[in-house]
Amino acid sequence: MSFLQSEDRNGLRWSWNVFPNSKEEESRFIIPLGCLYTPKKEIKTMPTLPYVPIQCRSCSAILNPYCPVDFVGKFWSCPFCYQRNQFPESYYGISKVSLPAELIEQFTTVEYIIPQQQQQQQKQIKEQKDDIKKSPVFLFLIDIHTTQNELDSIKDTILQSLAFLPPQSRIGLITLGTAIHVYDLSFTECPKSFILRGTNEHTFEKLQDLLQLRNPIFSQKEEQESEFPIGIDKFFRPISECEFLLSEIFEDMQKDPWNSRTETRPQRCVGGGLQVALLLFARLFNLKKLNWDNIDEINPTNCLGGRIITFLSGPCTKGKGQVVDRELTNRIRSHHDLQKGTSKYTKEAFNFYDNLGEVACKLGISIDLFGCSFDQVGCYEMKTLISKTGGDLLITDKFNSEIFTNSLLYLFSQKKTTKKKQEQEQEQEQEQEQEKEKEKERENGLLNTEFNASVEVNVSAELQILGTIANCNNLPKTKSARINEEFSIGNGKTNRWKLNTLDSRTTLGFYFSVIKNEKNPVDPKRVGIIQFKTISYDSDGNIKIRVTTSGHKFGDFASNPNIIKQSFDQEAAAVLVSRLAVMRAKTEKIGTILRWMDKSLIQVCKKFANFNKNSVSSFQLSPYFSYYPQFMFHFRRSHFMNIFGDSPDESTYFSHSLYKENISNSILMFQPVLHSFTMNGPPKPVLLEMDSVQKDNILLLDSFFLVLIHHGKQIKNWIKQGYHEMEEYKDFATFLELPKQEAKIIMSGRFPYPRFIECDQGSSPARFLLSRLNPSSRKGSNNLYNSNQNENSDLTDDVSFNDFMNHLKKVVIDLD
Numbered sequence: 041m042s043f044l045q046s047e048d049r050n051g052l053r054w055s056w057n058v059f060p061n062s063k064e065e066e067s068r069f070i071i072p073l074g075c076l077y078t079p080k081k082e083i084k085t086m087p088t089l090p091y092v093p094i095q096c097r098s099c100s101a102i103l104n105p106y107c108p109v110d111f112v113g114k115f116w117s118c119p120f121c122y123q124r125n126q127f128p129e130s131y132y133g134i135s136k137v138s139l140p141a142e143l144i145e146q147f148t149t150v151e152y153i154i155p156q157q158q159q160q161q162q163k164q165i166k167e168q169k170d171d172i173k174k175s176p177v178f179l180f181l182i183d184i185h186t187t188q189n190e191l192d193s194i195k196d197t198i199l200q201s202l203a204f205l206p207p208q209s210r211i212g213l214i215t216l217g218t219a220i221h222v223y224d225l226s227f228t229e230c231p232k233s234f235i236l237r238g239t240n241e242h243t244f245e246k247l248q249d250l251l252q253l254r255n256p257i258f259s260q261k262e263e264q265e266s267e268f269p270i271g272i273d274k275f276f277r278p279i280s281e282c283e284f285l286l287s288e289i290f291e292d293m294q295k296d297p298w299n300s301r302t303e304t305r306p307q308r309c310v311g312g313g314l315q316v317a318l319l320l321f322a323r324l325f326n327l328k329k330l331n332w333d334n335i336d337e338i339n340p341t342n343c344l345g346g347r348i349i350t351f352l353s354g355p356c357t358k359g360k361g362q363v364v365d366r367e368l369t370n371r372i373r374s375h376h377d378l379q380k381g382t383s384k385y386t387k388e389a390f391n392f393y394d395n396l397g398e399v400a401c402k403l404g405i406s407i408d409l410f411g412c413s414f415d416q417v418g419c420y421e422m423k424t425l426i427s428k429t430g431g432d433l434l435i436t437d438k439f440n441s442e443i444f445t446n447s448l449l450y451l452f453s454q455k456k457t458t459k460k461k462q463e464q465e466q467e468q469e470q471e472q473e474q475e476k477e478k479e480k481e482r483e484n485g486l487l488n489t490e491f492n493a494s495v496e497v498n499v500s501a502e503l504q505i506l507g508t509i510a511n512c513n514n515l516p517k518t519k520s521a522r523i524n525e526e527f528s529i530g531n532g533k534t535n536r537w538k539l540n541t542l543d544s545r546t547t548l549g550f551y552f553s554v555i556k557n558e559k560n561p562v563d564p565k566r567v568g569i570i571q572f573k574t575i576s577y578d579s580d581g582n583i584k585i586r587v588t589t590s591g592h593k594f595g596d597f598a599s600n601p602n603i604i605k606q607s608f609d610q611e612a613a614a615v616l617v618s619r620l621a622v623m624r625a626k627t628e629k630i631g632t633i634l635r636w637m638d639k640s641l642i643q644v645c646k647k648f649a650n651f652n653k654n655s656v657s658s659f660q661l662s663p664y665f666s667y668y669p670q671f672m673f674h675f676r677r678s679h680f681m682n683i684f685g686d687s688p689d690e691s692t693y694f695s696h697s698l699y700k701e702n703i704s705n706s707i708l709m710f711q712p713v714l715h716s717f718t719m720n721g722p723p724k725p726v727l728l729e730m731d732s733v734q735k736d737n738i739l740l741l742d743s744f745f746l747v748l749i750h751h752g753k754q755i756k757n758w759i760k761q762g763y764h765e766m767e768e769y770k771d772f773a774t775f776l777e778l779p780k781q782e783a784k785i786i787m788s789g790r791f792p793y794p795r796f797i798e799c800d801q802g803s804s805p806a807r808f809l810l811s812r813l814n815p816s817s818r819k820g821s822n823n824l825y826n827s828n829q830n831e832n833s834d835l836t837d838d839v840s841f842n843d844f845m846n847h848l849k850k851v852v853i854d855l856d
């Protein structure tokens with residue numbers, strides 16, 4: 041099975057598909073042993089099973105094709121803890137030729153769906169008044185200190201987005217500026233809101249009084265025992281009941297009038313607004329108390345989850361979570377301030393938001409941030425609040441833009457149906473009439489996003505889990521977890537993680553190690569097994585349990601060099617290394633990380649390339665490794681390792697996106713794809729070199745955040761002369777459309793929606809293309825791998841890829 045097939049079938053790709061057979065061998069493989077896993081990847085061939093999975097009674101691993109089965113005795117053995125488990129009676133009919141889907145060899149990924157009704161029957165939950173278990177809750181938190189134009193764009197896009205949400209889902213609305221407005225969405229006569237001070241610390245107790253969330257007739261005891269929180273209903277209404285009111289509120293909503301002074305920054309209480317939003321959720325989920333300093337007590341039992349979608353036009357300047365003064369002369373912190381440790385508010389703000397993040401995790405709520413401003417909005421301080429909760433982040437200039445609108449709508453996009461066409465057609469014929477009725481009843485399908493999710497990983501006895509690098513938070517480990525307690529990578533020391541929202545892009549990077557040592561290596565007959573179990577709620581409230589099980593052989597390079605080489609997935613490896621580098625850059629100097637990357641690249645080439653001593657021209661990398669140096673070259677030059685010109689907010693944004701995306705999108709972020717379109721043939725990929733710019737081609741650049749079309753001089757002239765409008769040059773007009781169509785396809789499926797630029801050779805916007813192209817080769821560049829290299833010599837900025845490769849080859853061969 042090729043690497044791509046494995047991704048299609050399981051959403052899973054490994055750096056090494058054959059595992060090293062000992063600790064020592066693992067370190068000789070140089071590139072870490074790990075995988076990128078996309079738990080909600082759309083898999084066309086995946087069976088969906090309408091029943092509860094069969095679990096090992098000792099370690100709770102799930103029955104899978106790697107389990108040895110005793111068909112006579114009706115037993116199965118757990119490959120993780122070796123427990124023998126009896127099949128339930130309903131499985132007694134199984135035989136080698138009649139297997140349930142979860143035991144069939146090719147179905148290494150299956151998804152169990154437990155419908156909401158069944159959940160209630162199983163847990164014997166009595167029918168309650170609340171429907172918060174049945175659908176996710178969305179709260180919009182809007183900063184109204186912005187221009188009217190920008191505010192209108194936010195309002196319009198929110199109203200548009202409501203059409204995609206399941207009609208039973210509840211929504212809430214809070215605005216923040218100088219004060220915090222919490223909107224009562226049950227009061228239909230006119231817009232009504234409760235006004236809270238932005239500078240206060242908000243507590244659960246006080247808020248209940250201020251928002252009239254107590255029943256005056258109830259005693260304290262009665263209140264404690266009440267099954268449904270009193271009064272909270274008015275702040276979270278089902279869409280069907282408040283859509284009209286919401287548009288009225290929006291019509292009435294103006295930008296903050298209190299902030300009229302222009303010589304200071306406006307008073308913006310972001311931290312207070314988020315606190316209030318979380319307290320409302322806590323109340324909705326029927327918590328009786330919430331103490332910011334004791335998050336262990338937070339234990340809601342009946343929430344399906346939801347998201348707080350935050351729109352900010354500037355940084356918090358007042359109250360908790362403040363990141364900058366109101367005085368304009370005091371500038372918001374830069375990378376330089378952060379490095380020197382002179383940033384006044386950062387540490388306190390960071391801790392404050394981090395704590396909110398922990399609370400949100402407990403509540404199953406993710407926090408998304410849309411920061412649209414020419415200045416920073418403080419997302420550096422808020423980064424763990426967003427990443428821990430699995431939220432999404434967009435940083436751009438303005439709300440009044442395609443980038444914002446399409447990105448927000450993407451959050452509410454719906455699942456593509458994965459049924460086969462034929463099946464669909466048949467069904468359509470049969471149920472056409474019924475379908476039409478249903479359509480009327482309910483226009484909305486399932487959201488692409490799933491909620492309140494956890495991912496659990498179990499490994500067989502030869503392996504240990506080091507951790508994950510992703511936008512998620514740690515959960516307590518399971519009893520039988522095999523983890524490395526001394527050394528961890530990213531979110532470590534556990535085998536379970538929480539993600540409050542999860543969609544088909546969410547990709548986690550996992551890192552593992554082998555526990556056997558060289559004297560007693562893993563028996564080559566053994567298969568190392570890793571199981572991923574993802575539990576989430578879909579937007580209809582059904583529980584989904586996706587189970588992926590992956591099995592791998594062990595080996596060592598000396599005995600089987602070719603098998604080891606062929607098991608190397610250079611794309612997966614590049615992304616795992618890039619996540620590791622970005623994570624390390626948060627606490628270490630960039631120079632240290634670049635030296636580590638150089639050193640490991642040299643070691644990889646020394647070990648896996650073929651060459652004769654003293655002959656640079658003999659250097660050859662097998663196809664399994666040939667792109668790896670190129671990935672590292674581009675990664676070193678990218679925003680991730682070169683922060684010059686980027687603000688701390690932007691750097692946060694880039695790393696957040698890298699931690700979220702799948703392999704191909706991650707690689708695009710540091711190594712863009714360039715296609716050349718000419719009149720003489722089909723479009724073809726070209727190198728990221730200056731030579732690729734030709735007067736008679738159109739270039740299409742995709743660097744994930746930016747999609748750019750560049751017309752060569754000749755093309756530009758033809759357009760100027762209007763050839764594309766002449767009947768006899770129809771082909772030219774068609775040719776001009778091709779890259780545009782391609783760009784549209786690229787951009788439509790992406791979050792964040794990319795910036796789009798169309799430009800001509802020699803024009804000013806063409807610099808966005810030129811800055812991504814490698815300079816032409818030149819002689820006399822500094823030797824990159826000089827061991828005396830000083831700390832800050834960064835590096836490949838002015839070195840072409842050819843020079844880079846030549847240096848690399850020389851160092852690899854000379855050092856030998």
Ligand SMILES: [Zn+2]
Pocket residue numbers: 096097098099100101118119120121122123
């Ligand atoms: Zn077990």
